[in-house]
Amino acid sequence: GENVEQHPSTLSVQEGDSAVIKCTYSDSASNYFPWYKQELGKGPQLIIDIRSNVGEKKDQRIAVTLNKTAKHFSLHITETQPEDSAVYFCAASISSGSARQLTFGSGTQLTVLP
Amino acid sequence: DVKVTQSSRYLVKRTGEKVFLECVQDMDHENMFWYRQDPGLGLRLIYFSYDVKMKEKGDIPEGYSVSREKKERFSLILESASTNQTSMYLCASSPAGSSAFFGQGTRLTVV
Numbered sequence: 001g002e003n004v005e006q007h008p009s010t011l012s013v014q015e016g017d018s019a020v021i022k023c024t025y026s027d028s029a030s031n032y033f034p035w036y037k038q039e040l041g042k043g044p045q046l047i048i049d050i051r052s053n054v055g056e057k058k059d060q061r062i063a064v065t066l067n068k069t070a071k072h073f074s075l076h077i078t079e080t081q082p083e084d085s086a087v088y089f090c091a092a093s094i095s096s097g098s099a100r101q102l103t104f105g106s107g108t109q110l111t112v113l114p
Numbered sequence: 115d116v117k118v119t120q121s122s123r124y125l126v127k128r129t130g131e132k133v134f135l136e137c138v139q140d141m142d143h144e145n146m147f148w149y150r151q152d153p154g155l156g157l158r159l160i161y162f163s164y165d166v167k168m169k170e171k172g173d174i175p176e177g178y179s180v181s182r183e184k185k186e187r188f189s190l191i192l193e194s195a196s197t198n199q200t201s202m203y204l205c206a207s208s209p210a211g212s213s214a215f216f217g218q219g220t221r222l223t224v225v
Contacts, residue, residue: 089156089157106156
């Protein structure tokens with residue numbers, strides 16, 4: 001099955017700096033890569049996603065890049081703010097029937113220091 | 115907005131009890147999922163369902179079963195709870211071919 005590795009497990013940055021979280025996946029059949037943000041006491045929330053036919057996608061301060069050859073993808077957050085502090089999960093997806101089955105990375109605790 | 119509602123935020127159960135975790139979604143999504151979240155391990159898929167009465171095993175189905183009698187409701191059942199099932203349980207739903215929307219989670223403690 002699919003295996004997703006995520007690094008780093010913890011990341012501290014100064015407010016205004018950039019943060020980068022990296023993930024690698026094992027199954028070349030994976031074709032959909034979402035990123036989730038989980039705030040304390042809440043369920044994960046989708047923040048951005050990318051499909052395998054695209055190399056980069058941007059949404060305001062958040063961007064995701066995908067390198068299919070190397071099987072890795074990254075989340076970039078620019079101009080970080082204290083409210084960006086949360087746990088971030090990457091995921092890779094293989095379709096099973098009509099269900100898109102997600103395999104998650106182990107998560108990155110991002111702390112933005114004021 | 116999509117709403118996925120889990121019946122309990124916190125549960126404490128005794129070893130050997132039968133435990134039911136309920137999840138309801140209001141967006142007519144075909145797919146529903148149960149994940150378990152443990153520190154350092156991320157989210158691991160227990161079971162998922164792509165249609166009423168249909169279910170498939172995920173990565174860690176042992177000790178769990180599920181039921182989907184209606185499209186909007188997906189139940190996770192611990193037949194005989196054990197202490198190693200103490201965890202955060204997350205339910206999610208998704209339309210076909212799209213990403214998942216999660217509930218708030220149920221923190222289950224088995225004593």
